[in-house]
Amino acid sequence: MSESLKELSAEYARLRSIHGAFSSGAGEERKWVPEVDAFDGKKHQVMQALQKALGKPGTPMQDIVEAMGKPDDLATAESSDQDAANTDQSAGVQMMPGPVIGSESGHDSTTQLPIYAIxxxxxxxxxxxxxxxxxTEKVIGSGWHCTLE
Known part of the structure; x- marks a missing residue:
């Protein structure tokens, strides 16, 4: 791991531990923390830099886990198109970042689906x-899901 990636990793670990308005635990006061909650705040900037460094196709997922820690969530998808799940909500229930569960797509259970580390x-x-x-456990894409308000 390069020195700059080590620095980003350490800063991400520090920022990840700060509870802001969107990550407060049960019973905790939800307080806005600009460093972690603001658009283009420090956490957002660090995550963008990590995506730029690690989100390239062919990057081993192990490199991402080493730099960013265990993902907050994992999901599979029936389509590589992020927006495909949004086109027909009657087909199933959308999960993040775009997979649909409960659909009758006729998907062969032996087919390996992509995995999203979130x-x-x-x-x-x-x-x-x-x-x-x-x-192969190698990156084939990366991106952001942002709720538009």
Whole structure:
């Protein structure tokens, strides 16, 4: 891991531990913390830099876990198109960042689906995702899910 990636990793770990308005635990006061909650705040900037460094196709998922820690969530998708799940809500229930469960797509259960490693920026409200091939465990894409308000 390069020195700059080590620095980003350490800063992300520090920021990830700060509870802001979107990541407060049960019973905790939800307090706005600009460093972690603001658009283009420090946490957002660090996560963007980590995506730029690690989100390239072919990057081993292990490199992402080493730099960013265990993902906040994992999901599979029946489509590599992020917006495909949004086109027909009657087909099933959408999960983040775009998979649909409960659909009758005729998907062969032996087919390996891509896996999304999800890292929360502002809880499930806004997050960074890394899409990987479930067989090679290498990145095939990355992006952001941001709730538009």
């Amino acid at each position: 890292y929360f920026w502002r809880g499930k409200h806004d997050y960074l995702w890394f899409k990987s091939n479930s067989e």
